[in-house]
Amino acid sequence: QGLLRRSVSHSLLSFGSITGACRAIQKLTRVRVVDNSALGNTPYHRPPKCIHVYNKTGVGKVGDKILLAIKGEKKKALIVGQKMPGPTMTPRFDSNNVVLIEDNGNPIGTRIKTPIPYTLRRREGEFSKVLAIARNFV
């Protein structure tokens, strides 16, 4: 019965019912796509999962690029919020948030409603386009 509950489409179900352990993002973590792209928002019977982290360690924190498996496709994404507590003064979100991105760094969606941490602004050069479509900062 627990399996049945978890496999309900991700866009309808709130992410509070997933395991309570808070670690950063690594392979096979289920993530939440935050922008308004069609790929991220259409419901599918499997939630988007991380399959690779572009990092020396396999652990992805805010500002790292990862490879996502969505709707049977592979797509790169940028981590914009994590459930794991980070350094003090940085925000900790209640879900692992991710923004879909192309290989050259262009975001696929056109708007990001959820708040984004200010620390991403440090890497203005790489993420300028993602930061441009973001609305709220925390």
Add this chain to the structure above:
Amino acid sequence: RVSSDGKPPKFQPPPKPVIIDKKTQKEETRFLSPEFIPPRGRTDPLKYYMERKDMIQRRKVFNIPEFYVGHVLAVTTADPHASDKSKRFVGICIQRGGKGLGATFVLRNVIEDQGVEICYELYSPRIQALEVLKLEKRLDENLMYLRDALPEYSTFDVNMKPVPRMDHEEIPVNKLQVRMKPKPWSKRWERPKYNIKGIKFELPEHKMKAAEKWSQPWLEFDMLREYDTSKIEAKIRKELSEELEK
């Protein structure tokens, strides 16, 4: 009055007036921030004395208001990456931790359906302003269960106006019983070790009874765990009042 012998009744002196000196009472019960009280241990008290001196120095420059868990605060911090170099965050204080200069408090708010928590350091020089928007104590000292409660209990308007404080003496206790999302929760809040009074448990009876299995009723009688802070508090209060007058 009717006397027994026809003589005038024995002189009864009037009852002595009980003088309640409100000033001294106020001194004893005035708020002492919990990070001033040193933790139990075998460290040299000199370390805590030096930390307290630094804390008082910081408090002279920057006003840290009195606040408890459950208050709604607005914090303005300095940030090189923000526009106007400063950012403001409003949230309910769910936890106060740490002692000495590393004292922290966690503020929680739900923005655009996304729960955000930020852990701030009280004595960090990056904090530019700390305003208390709503004064309200809750039934518990740790509101971590708000993460598993319905999001309406953690949403606070970012442009909230500060609620004016009525009395200079009492802080109202909000006896709100919070409704939770369906299980699983991040922690099993129904267990007696958390001792939470602010949740309206809608669990079936047998689950609540099963949770009682983990109760440890002998803990409150354990004398080795007692930490009487009244004398330490009185000493620290005296120290504080002396330093702040300088």
